[in-house]
Amino acid sequence: xxxxxxxxxxxxxxxLLAAVGSVRMPDLMTRMHSTTKAGAFGAGMMLIGxxxxxxxxxxxxxxxxxxxxxxxxxPVAAHAIGHAGYLxxxxxxxxxxxxxxxxxxxxxxxxxxxxxxxxxxxxxSEDFPTAR
Amino acid sequence: xxAIVATVIFGLLLLALMLSSLRLVIGPSAADRVVxxxxxASIMIGMLATYAVFYRVPQALDVAMVLAxxxxxAAIGVSRYLVQRVVQxxxxxxxxxxx
Numbered sequence: 001x002x003x004x005x006x007x008x009x010x011x012x013x014x015x016l017l018a019a020v021g022s023v024r025m026p027d028l029m030t031r032m033h034s035t036t037k038a039g040a041f042g043a044g045m046m047l048i049g050x051x052x053x054x055x056x057x058x059x060x061x062x063x064x065x066x067x068x069x070x071x072x073x074x075p076v077a078a079h080a081i082g083h084a085g086y087l088x089x090x091x092x093x094x095x096x097x098x099x100x101x102x103x104x105x106x107x108x109x110x111x112x113x114x115x116x117x118x119x120x121x122x123x124x125s126e127d128f129p130t131a132r
Numbered sequence: 133x134x135a136i137v138a139t140v141i142f143g144l145l146l147l148a149l150m151l152s153s154l155r156l157v158i159g160p161s162a163a164d165r166v167v168x169x170x171x172x173a174s175i176m177i178g179m180l181a182t183y184a185v186f187y188r189v190p191q192a193l194d195v196a197m198v199l200a201x202x203x204x205x206a207a208i209g210v211s212r213y214l215v216q217r218v219v220q221x222x223x224x225x226x227x228x229x230x231x
Binding site (some may be wrong): 004005008011013015016018019020022023028031032035038039040041042043046047049050053054056058059063065066069070073076077080081082083084085087090091110114119 | 133137140141145146148149150151152154155160161162163164166167168170171174175177178181182184185190193194196197200201203204207208210211212214215216217
């Protein structure tokens with residue numbers, strides 16, 4: 001009982017931290033860093049609290065299923081959003097040290113690259129395999 | 133005891149909801165807004181879990197499951213739309229250069 005309450009409280013604190021990070025962080029990537037990890041961890045802790053609070057097996061199984069679903073889908077969604085945000089030209093923080101995708105793509109805002117380079121070295125359809 | 137814990141958890145989650153709504157309003161790019169929406173979805177999952185525990189309504193967990201699913205699908209859909217828009221803009225720019 002008391003353990004479940006404490007775990008649910010900790011999960012709520014982690015969710016609050018995720019929201020604070022999404023407001024305070026300087027750019028999209030650092031915001032996603034805070035929201036995906038702390039947010040998923042907070043939601044997972046609250047669902048573990050649910051399994052401790054209820055004694056019926058079907059409810060526990062349901063809560064664990066939601067937890068597994070969150071743990072599976074959060075990284076996928078974060079990957080997709082990060083890719084889309086980078087390609088649509090979200091500004092990076094000036095303290096960013098490493099930008100490996102920039103070296104691969106050629107230039108940061110892809111629209112600039114297309115405008116400057118009349119004959120792109122690669123057909124646009126093969127650029128982004130996720131955009132099929 | 134139960135009522136105090138429930139109130140504290142709901143207060144924390146409400147504060148988180150307000151902060152991420154702020155990011156939803158001011159977020160400079162569309163991707164920032166999608167991130168804020170995803171945080172809001174997971175906060176709502178937490179609120180439904182709290183409701184299920186402290187008001188003894190386990191049916192709320194079904195709603196949380198559906199909310200997790202729709203949040204994921206919305207994030208994937210919007211990010212695909214953003215990438216598609218960039219690809220289309222690039223293609224149009226290349227066509228213009230050819231002409």
